[in-house]
Structure formats: C-alpha cells, structure tokens
Amino acid sequence: MTVTEALNKRTSIRAYLPTAVAKGTLLEILAAAERTPSWANSQPWEVFVATGATLERIRGGYAENYAGAVKASVDVERPTQWTESCQNRTKQLYPDMVRDCGDDVGKFGELNNSMFNAPAVIYLCVDRLLAHWALWDIGAYSQSVMLAAQERGLSTIPAITLVSYPDIVRRELKIPDNLRIALGVAVGYADTSNGINNFHSARDDLSSVVRFFE
DSSP: OOHHHHHHHOOBOOOBOSOOOOHHHHHHHHHHHTTOOOGGGOOOOEEEEEEHHHHHHHHHHHHHHHHTTOOOOOSSOOOSOOOHHHHHHHHHHHHHHHHHHGGGGGGHHHHHHTGGGOSEEEEEEEETTSOTHHHHHHHHHHHHHHHHHHHTTOEEEEEGGGGSOHHHHHHHHTOOTTEEEEEEEEEEOBOTTSGGGGOOOOOOOGGGTOOOOO
16 A cells, blocks of 8 residues: 555544454554654654553543533643634535435434544653644654554544543553643544445645645
C-alpha cells in the first residue's frame, strides 16, 4: 500500500468489531509513527495504550458520567469560535451522514458515547510545559499512527470524546499530572455491517484551499 493509497482509503470509523488488536501489531504501528517529524526533533509525544479490562473500566467510567450528565472537561483548550468556512463544513456534517447512513445515523450518539466499541484506544499526551506548537507535533504523530494502522488493515478515528473525562483516563493509565491528555485515537477492525460506517466526509475542491504562485 502506498502512502497515497492509505490516505485515500483511511476514513473515520465509528463502529468496531470486538476483535482484539494484537499487542505486537500496536507496537509495530507505534514504532512506525516514531518517524514523525517534530520541532527541533523534540518528539514531545508520550503514548498510553488502553486495551482489554483497562479500556473497559475507562468506558464504564465514561458511561457513568454520561448517565449523570457530568460535564466534559478536556485537557486541551477548545476553540471559542470557528471561521465561516469551518462552520459551513461542520454544518454539512450531519446532512451528509444522513445521506450516507440513512436510519443508521441514529446510532451515532450511542457509539460516540461508548468509544465506538473500539478494542484499543491510543492516548497521546504532551507535557504541560511545552507551548502550543507541540500540539502540531502531536497532530502529525496521530496521522502517522492512523496511516500505519491503515497499512495493517486496521481502522481508526481520532475523537475529542475519547478524552472527554481526562481524570478517568489519568487514573486508569497512571498518567502523571504534568502531562496534558491531548488526543485519543480509537483503533480496531471496522464493523462493516454497521451502516454508520458508510459515511465518508466530503473534502473541498483543492482550488478552494490552495493558493499556488509561480
């Protein structure tokens, strides 16, 4: 599989089979992602992987918080506003999901709240001492993870809901307080029978986002 093929085939999968991902496969993915470039070769990412009983405890803690209407509290600052172009793309998300998924779009909330039933979640952390630029490195690292997973026949989704309750994740994975839990990436085998996975988000025409000068 070429890099371009992996980029074109990768899509955010929202429903997974219960099939476990082998630890060796996860280690291969993370070893490949170590080649990600970073500012001054700082390599600021610190990685924690939740699987098995540990992930089920995190999932259960999230379920209790959702049931109790506990407000989410993420470690990374949310944007206070969006540009008009970002707002337009975001508004189109749900209509496009209805178009692609039909009645199965109704499963989105439940799957979102259950961490998509993924058998593994990779949590990417960064030291609180580091500036926001380190988050660019984390983003680049997450893309490396997702492309390496795609090459190995695995599906992924990066989602803020995976880090909605950092106190639970921190407790179960023994993440020290000096680390900010920046992002979660769910990894597993796609449940192709679930219609929610028929969704493929649209991309703008290249001419609308690229300015080329000669």
